[in-house]
Amino acid sequence: GAVVSQHPSWVICKSGTSVKIECRSLDFQATTMFWYRQFPKQSLMLMATSNEGSKATYEQGVEKDKFLINHASLTLSTLTVTSAHPEDSSFYICSARDGSALSGNTIYFGEGSWLTVV
Amino acid sequence: GENVEQHPSTLSVQEGDSAVIKCTYSDSASNYFPWYKQELGKRPQLIIDIRSNVGEKKDQRIAVTLNKTAKHFSLHITETQPEDSAVYFCAARFGNEKLTFGTGTRLTIIP
Numbered sequence: 001g002a003v004v005s006q007h008p009s010w011v012i013c014k015s016g017t018s019v020k021i022e023c024r025s026l027d028f029q030a031t032t033m034f035w036y037r038q039f040p041k042q043s044l045m046l047m048a049t050s051n052e053g054s055k056a057t058y059e060q061g062v063e064k065d066k067f068l069i070n071h072a073s074l075t076l077s078t079l080t081v082t083s084a085h086p087e088d089s090s091f092y093i094c095s096a097r098d099g100s101a102l103s104g105n106t107i108y109f110g111e112g113s114w115l116t117v118v
Numbered sequence: 119g120e121n122v123e124q125h126p127s128t129l130s131v132q133e134g135d136s137a138v139i140k141c142t143y144s145d146s147a148s149n150y151f152p153w154y155k156q157e158l159g160k161r162p163q164l165i166i167d168i169r170s171n172v173g174e175k176k177d178q179r180i181a182v183t184l185n186k187t188a189k190h191f192s193l194h195i196t197e198t199q200p201e202d203s204a205v206y207f208c209a210a211r212f213g214n215e216k217l218t219f220g221t222g223t224r225l226t227i228i229p
Binding site for chain 1: 150152154159160161162163164167169207214216217218219220221222224
């Protein structure tokens with residue numbers, strides 16, 4: 001099946017610094033990617049929808065100036081957590097939609113990134 | 119917007135028995151319903167999906183049924199095995215819209 005790669009898989013950063021997470025679709029073009037946050041034992045919470053070549057659409061309650069999303073190409077979207085604080089520590093997962101005719105808009109997930117802010 | 123409810127939140131079944139997880143959705147326009155399996159600290163894996171033009175789909179030990187009138191869909195796992203232990207999420211979507219996930223079911227298979 002299609003592959004979505006997410007990097008880094010885990011990162012530790014100091015409070016107040018920024019950290020960037022990359023999401024790549026390896027064998028298909030993804031005009032739309034999604035960023036989720038998942039706390040332990042909870043469901044996936046959609047943060048924003050990333051559209052190639054345009055501004056991301058953020059879900060209610062998600063600070064767009066804190067969680068910067070860039071989708072500059074059809075295979076890469078990045079999430080930058082700016083001025084990170086300990087409460088930002090979480091599991092962040094991206095997904096990408098394969099919009100090809102054969103795929104039928106199937107969604108594939110990246111491996112996820114564990115962020116720990118100390 | 120879409121709202122997806124999932125039950126039960128936890129489920130324990132004896133190895134070899136069947137497991138059933140149920141989801142309901144609110145938006146009658148939703149037409150795509152995937153199920154994902156997530157092991158601890160890993161990515162959700164698509165295990166089966168169904169579109170609104172069919173009522174049932176089966177893939178070996180896994181099946182999904184859809185009742186559009188009642189707006190609910192269910193995941194059925196037969197002959198459960200220890201490796202089926204994981205958290206399962208249902209989701210619903212209309213067209214190219216975003217997926218809305220259920221709250222998850224932690225399935226434990228008892229050897």
